[in-house]
Amino acid sequence: xxxxxxAAPAALATRDLVRRFGGLAAxxxxxxxxxxxxxxxxxxxxxxxxxxxxxxxxxxLRPDGGAVTLGAADVSRAxxxxxxxxxxxxxxxxxxxxxxxxxxENACLAALRKRxxxxxxxxxxxxxxxxxxxAREALSACRLDAVAEAPVESLAYGQRRQLEIAMxxxxxxxxxxxxxxxxxxSAAESAGVIALLQSxxxxxxxxxxxxxxxxxxxxxxxxxxxxxxxxxxxxxxxxIRNHPDVRRAYLGDDADA
Amino acid sequence: xQESSYRRWVLPLLFLxxxxxxxxxxxxxxxxxxxxxxxxxxxxxxxxxxxxxxxxAGLVSFGHAMFLGLGCYAVGILSFxxxxxxxxxxxxxxxxxxxxALVVGTVCLRTSGIGFIMxxxxxxxxxxxxxxxxxxxxxxxxLNIYDASAFGLFDLGGSQPVYWAAWGLLxxxxxxxxxxxxxxxxxxxxxxxxxxxxxxxxxYSVFGVRLTAYVASGVLTGIAGLLLANLTAFASPSYxxxxxxGELIVMVVIGGLGNVLxxxxxxxxxxxxxxxxxxxxxxxxxxxxxxxxxxxxxxxGGYGRSLAWLWPARQAPVKKAQASKAEVKEAxx
Numbered sequence: 276x277x278x279x280x281x282a283a284p285a286a287l288a289t290r291d292l293v294r295r296f297g298g299l300a301a302x303x304x305x306x307x308x309x310x311x312x313x314x315x316x317x318x319x320x321x322x323x324x325x326x327x328x329x330x331x332x333x334x335x336l337r338p339d340g341g342a343v344t345l346g347a348a349d350v351s352r353a354x355x356x357x358x359x360x361x362x363x364x365x366x367x368x369x370x371x372x373x374x375x376x377x378x379x380e381n382a383c384l385a386a387l388r389k390r391x392x393x394x395x396x397x398x399x400x401x402x403x404x405x406x407x408x409x410a411r412e413a414l415s416a417c418r419l420d421a422v423a424e425a426p427v428e429s430l431a432y433g434q435r436r437q438l439e440i441a442m443x444x445x446x447x448x449x450x451x452x453x454x455x456x457x458x459x460x461s462a463a464e465s466a467g468v469i470a471l472l473q474s475x476x477x478x479x480x481x482x483x484x485x486x487x488x489x490x491x492x493x494x495x496x497x498x499x500x501x502x503x504x505x506x507x508x509x510x511x512x513x514x515i516r517n518h519p520d521v522r523r524a525y526l527g528d529d530a531d532a
Numbered sequence: 533x534q535e536s537s538y539r540r541w542v543l544p545l546l547f548l549x550x551x552x553x554x555x556x557x558x559x560x561x562x563x564x565x566x567x568x569x570x571x572x573x574x575x576x577x578x579x580x581x582x583x584x585x586x587x588x589a590g591l592v593s594f595g596h597a598m599f600l601g602l603g604c605y606a607v608g609i610l611s612f613x614x615x616x617x618x619x620x621x622x623x624x625x626x627x628x629x630x631x632x633a634l635v636v637g638t639v640c641l642r643t644s645g646i647g648f649i650m651x652x653x654x655x656x657x658x659x660x661x662x663x664x665x666x667x668x669x670x671x672x673x674x675l676n677i678y679d680a681s682a683f684g685l686f687d688l689g690g691s692q693p694v695y696w697a698a699w700g701l702l703x704x705x706x707x708x709x710x711x712x713x714x715x716x717x718x719x720x721x722x723x724x725x726x727x728x729x730x731x732x733x734x735x736y737s738v739f740g741v742r743l744t745a746y747v748a749s750g751v752l753t754g755i756a757g758l759l760l761a762n763l764t765a766f767a768s769p770s771y772x773x774x775x776x777x778g779e780l781i782v783m784v785v786i787g788g789l790g791n792v793l794x795x796x797x798x799x800x801x802x803x804x805x806x807x808x809x810x811x812x813x814x815x816x817x818x819x820x821x822x823x824x825x826x827x828x829x830x831x832x833g834g835y836g837r838s839l840a841w842l843w844p845a846r847q848a849p850v851k852k853a854q855a856s857k858a859e860v861k862e863a864x865x
Contacts, residue, residue: 333733359735371730373723384723387716388735396717403716446734 285344286311286480287332287363287450292341294331301327303504304341309450314472314481316491318515319501320524325484326368328501329454332482333365334358345450359388362449366439368458368484372427378438379423382410385445413445414438417471433464440471450480457487469493492516500524542793543710547703554695567691567763572803573698574759579783579795580705581752584745586781587790588718590725591742594649594777595636595656599629599750601663601772603757608675608767618681618688625754632659633750637743656777663769674768681762688762698759702796705752709792721745722790786827801827 285308294302301324309315317325330336332343334355342351345361353361364385372381383400386409401407414420417437422430427438436456443451456472457465469490475481476494485491491498492512499509500521508518515521550573557565578600585591606625615621640651669675680689688694712718720741724731728738761767770776779802787798805823809816 335729335733355732356735356737359733364735365733367730367733371727371733373726373730375726376719376723380719384716384719385734387720394715394717394720394736394741396712396715398716399711399714400716400719401714406716442734 284311284346285309286313286346287482288344289332290342290344292328292331292343293339294327294336295339300504302331302338305501305504305506306341307499307506307509309480309482310496311480312477313496314476314483314494316483316485316495316498317501318485318488318491318498323501324504325501326454327504329365329452329482329484333363333452359446362447363452364443364446364448364450365452366443366454366456368454370432370435370439372435372438372442374427377424377426378414378419378430379407379410381427381438382414382419382423382441382445383407385442386410386413386447389447409447410445413441416444416474417441418467433460433467436460436464437468437471440468444475448479451475451482453481453483453485455484455486457485457490465490543706546793546796547699547706550699550702554692563691566695568803568807570691570695570698570759570763572800573695573702574756574763575780575783575803576796576799577698577702577705577759578753578756579780579787579799580702580709580792581749581756582780583784583787583790583792583795584709584712584721584749584752585742586784587788587794588713588721588725589742589745591641591644591746592649592781593640593652593746593749594774594781595652595654596749596753596780597772597774597776598636598656598659599633599753600757600760600776600780601659601767601769602629602632603754603759604761604767604771605663605669605675606754607681607758607761608677609669611677611679611681612669612675616679616682618683621681622755622758625758626751629751629754630747633747634743637746637750641739641742641746653774653777656772656774660769660772660774663772669767672769674766674770677761677765677767680765681758688759691763694759694763698756701755701759706793706796713792717741717744782824786824 287309289305289307292302292305293300305328317328319325327336331338334350334353334357338351342349344350345358345363348361350358350361373384376384380400383403383406386406387400387403390403390406390409411420411423414423417440419434419437419441422434427435430438436458440453440456443453457468460468465487472481472483472494483491483495495512497509497511498515499506500515500518501507502524507524508515508521510518550569553569554566557563557569578596582593582596585593603625606628607621610621610624636652636655640648640655643651664672680687686693688697713722720731720736724738724741731738731741757771760771783798783802784795785798786801787796788794805820806816809819812819
C-alpha cells in the first residue's frame, strides 16, 4: 500500500515552503508529498506550525517562498476560492459553522458550490433538490441525519465537530484538510470520528492534523512530524514511532503510544 | 411553516392597510395624509433596500442617502433638459446608481466595521457637496421639477399616483426580498455576516456576494429617490445629506435588522412619530431621541421583531412568543 501510494504522482505537494511571522519562521522549508487516496497525518508539539501549514495549503495564508501544487496545478498564489474550485476543502480546528442555520442548511451551503454555478436569488435553497440530496448524503456519512432539521445552536459539541467535517464532505472534495477534527472531544466522541475517518479513508486524499496520537497511529498511512516549522521525519506509523529524532523531539522517551 | 404564515398574514394585512390609506384620506377630506403616506412608503422602500446590506450582510452603510439623492437628480436634471419620459429617467437612475454603487462598493468593501461606515459616509458627503456645487441645477437651493415623470399610460404628477407607484414597488420589493432571504444568494449573504471566513473556505467570494448586494441595494434606493423627486417636485442636496442616511439606519434598526418587513414598520413608526412630535414642538428631536432609545432597548432587534411569534427564529420557545406578544402591545400603544 505504502509503496504503491509513494509511486503515484502526488495529489498535493509542497516544495521548500516558507512562511515567516516577523522573525519567526512558522513554516521553514517544508516539502511534503501526499499521494492520491493517502491519509497523511501531521503531528508536532504545540507551536510547531501545523495550523500555519494547513492555512498555507488551503490558501488562507500566502507563502513567503516555495510552492504548493495540487495535482498538476501550481496553486502557490491561488486564492482560497480557486483552490476550492480545484477540489481542496478544509475543516477548522475551532468549529466554524453557521449557528443561525439548521444542520441541513449548513450542509446545503457547502454542497451548493459544486452543484450550481450561479447563486439564485429567487428559488429557495431547500427547494434545490440536487443540493439538498448532496447535503443529506454528507450528513448521513457523518451520522447527522437524525438532527438534519435542528438548528446548529442546539447541537452537542461533538455533533458540531461532525458537522464541520460533513460540510467539507458536502463540497465533494478530492483533497480534504482536517485541522484537529477531534479537538476537545470526549473519548466516545473521538471514537466516532475515528470510525468516520476510517470509512472515508481511501476515498479522499486527506491531510489530518491531530493531537490524539492513538487516532493518528490508527488512521494514518504516513505521518510527518513537524518541529519548529520543519519536517523532521516522514514515514509509516511504525517508522515514526521508532524514529530516534521524533522520540527525542516530540514523543518523549517514555512514549508508549 | 411559521414563515409561510407570516407571508400569508402579515404581508397581505400590511399592504391592505396601506392600500386603504388614500381612501380613508379622501373620506376624511385630508389629502395631506396621502402625501405623508407616499413619503412613508418611499422611505420604507429605501429602508427595505438598505436592509439588504445592513440587516442581511451586517454592513453599516452610512451613505445610502447618496442613492436617494442620485435618484432625485436623475429626475431633476433630465427634466431640466426637457426629458420628462419616466422610462428614460428610470433607466438613467438605475444605470447611474449601479455604476456609483459598483465603484463605491468596490472601494468600501475592502474595509469592514468602522472603516466601512466612514468610507460610505465620505462618499455620500462627496456627492452631497458635488450637488451643492452644481450651480446650473440650483446648487444649494435645489432644483424645481416642473414636469412629473411620464410613463406613457400614467405619470407621477400628484400624491395619488406616487402613492400607488410606491405601494406597488414596495409590495414587489418585499415579495422579492422574502424570496431572496431563503434563496442560495440570500443564505450566503447572511452567512457572510455571521462567518465570512467560512464562506470563503466554502469557495464563495465574500467580496463578490457583498458587492452584488450593495449594488442591488443602491439601485433600489435610487428608485425610491426617483419617486421622492416626483412627490416633492424638487431635487435638493439635502436629500443626500448624512442625517438622511442616519434616519434610514434608524428606521431599519427600530424595525428589526434582517427581518424583511421590519424596515417598513420602522419607516412607518419613525415618520409618524416625527409628524406627531413636529405638531407638538419644533424641537421634536428632543422627544424622538428618547423614544428611539426605548424602542431599541426594550424590543431588542427592533419592534418589527415583536412580530416574532409569526416569524420567529426556528422553533421559538412558547415563552419567547408570549414575550413578543407583549412587545407588540407595547409597541402599538
